[in-house]
Amino acid sequence: MVVKAHILRDVRLEGWREKIVGRWSYRELAADPKWFHGWISFDAVTFHASDRQIYCGLNSLDGDLLYRFDPATERFECLETQQWADAYDVKIHRTILSNPADGCLYFGTSLLHDMDCQQQARGGKLARFDPARRRYDILGVPAPRLYLQSIAADWQRHLIYSFTYPAEAVYKTDLQTQKSELVAYIGNAILFAQPHNAVVDRHGWLWGTWAETRAWDECPGPRPIRLFKYHPDRAELTGFDHGLPRWEDKQQLLTDPAPTGAVTQALGETRHRQDLGFCDSMAYDGGRYLYAGTVAGVLCRIDTDTGKVEKVANVITTGRFPAMAIRDGVLYGAGGMHGRTQLIRWDTRSDKIELFSDLEDRSIGQRPARIHELAVDDQGRIYLGENDNHERSSYLWSVALD
Numbered sequence: 001m002v003v004k005a006h007i008l009r010d011v012r013l014e015g016w017r018e019k020i021v022g023r024w025s026y027r028e029l030a031a032d033p034k035w036f037h038g039w040i041s042f043d044a045v046t047f048h049a050s051d052r053q054i055y056c057g058l059n060s061l062d063g064d065l066l067y068r069f070d071p072a073t074e075r076f077e078c079l080e081t082q083q084w085a086d087a088y089d090v091k092i093h094r095t096i097l098s099n100p101a102d103g104c105l106y107f108g109t110s111l112l113h114d115m116d117c118q119q120q121a122r123g124g125k126l127a128r129f130d131p132a133r134r135r136y137d138i139l140g141v142p143a144p145r146l147y148l149q150s151i152a153a154d155w156q157r158h159l160i161y162s163f164t165y166p167a168e169a170v171y172k173t174d175l176q177t178q179k180s181e182l183v184a185y186i187g188n189a190i191l192f193a194q195p196h197n198a199v200v201d202r203h204g205w206l207w208g209t210w211a212e213t214r215a216w217d218e219c220p221g222p223r224p225i226r227l228f229k230y231h232p233d234r235a236e237l238t239g240f241d242h243g244l245p246r247w248e249d250k251q252q253l254l255t256d257p258a259p260t261g262a263v264t265q266a267l268g269e270t271r272h273r274q275d276l277g278f279c280d281s282m283a284y285d286g287g288r289y290l291y292a293g294t295v296a297g298v299l300c301r302i303d304t305d306t307g308k309v310e311k312v313a314n315v316i317t318t319g320r321f322p323a324m325a326i327r328d329g330v331l332y333g334a335g336g337m338h339g340r341t342q343l344i345r346w347d348t349r350s351d352k353i354e355l356f357s358d359l360e361d362r363s364i365g366q367r368p369a370r371i372h373e374l375a376v377d378d379q380g381r382i383y384l385g386e387n388d389n390h391e392r393s394s395y396l397w398s399v400a401l402d
Helices: 018-020 024-031 032-040 265-269
Strands: 002-006 041-048 052-059 064-068 075-078 105-108 126-130 135-140 147-154 159-165 167-174 177-187 206-211 223-230 236-239 281-284 289-294 298-303 309-314 323-329 330-337 340-347 353-357 370-374 383-387 396-400
Touching: 018 281, 018 383, 024 032, 032 041, 041 105, 041 383, 052 075, 105 147, 147 206, 177 223, 206 281, 281 323, 323 370, 330 383, 340 383
Parallel strands: 041 370
Antiparallel strands: 002 396, 041 052, 052 064, 064 075, 105 126, 126 135, 147 159, 159 167, 167 177, 206 223, 223 236, 281 289, 289 298, 298 309, 323 330, 330 340, 340 353, 370 383, 383 396
């Protein structure tokens, strides 16, 4: 395994534990020049087959949100989002999607500000970028004052689904009319419910997760986070009574890739202190199954014909499992926290999952603090987006396994 860091910015950051975490407001963070310009995360990464480039969506308080990375030259190119981003468009949080019909990339913008800014903050923008012409089109703001955590696409029906934050809902935008409408509310006042990313299957069903309302009780039920699917042709929303499996669930399809013991205590520092089966990642094989990873590091699969969920194995042992992709029948996944990141590879036609731990570029002695998303190019090289490093700017990473 060869791991390499690709550095866009390299600002050393100070004071996170001493004075910032749990103390500063967002306004204080944005007022600090080093954090404003230097604290970046590679939140979204995608391989664009037509030009064989890696497109990187950033968390960057200064609105500099999209870059193109050339694997041949190992150089970054700024794609100038600051020409249209406003002060509240500070990240492309998840999913840059390539439309095979027009060759363009689609994404949404998300936020870090608090609710007291909402009268000035118009809402997350749904954007289209043409790589060949270096041209942006802003398709609209699907949900005024709300921002877009992730999107999913139904290219056949010319639809983009947007998952909103901080109030959790799903909107759909017709790309031909550029009109948006509410599909469903999916959250409640207690639990963060939406999947880190959602998928659309071959029959046009959008798959995601929702939270029980529980308005009549003070305690969550045994399965507070559950699956849903939605079909636009009939405006049909199906809410399942089950969600994703837990770490402690014994029944699974495969053996864990390594002796793991209990799930890492690092999750205790996040909003996911309990393993409730929160969906951290989804990937679709194009056929019968979609695969999901949970914040506790569980890999599972969902039968799109029946909605049945099967636990595959416990795979990420160091906290979070937000990155997943499938290419040529091989599933890749990554996660981890505190510099203890992990990568898995599984040929879904086999019964063996490979685990690669402690990713590090030994030439510079650096490790990714966390992994947020991954992409796999046509040569099998893996690109990892690092996020939430509180000591330096995050990097883009590449991994060659063979």
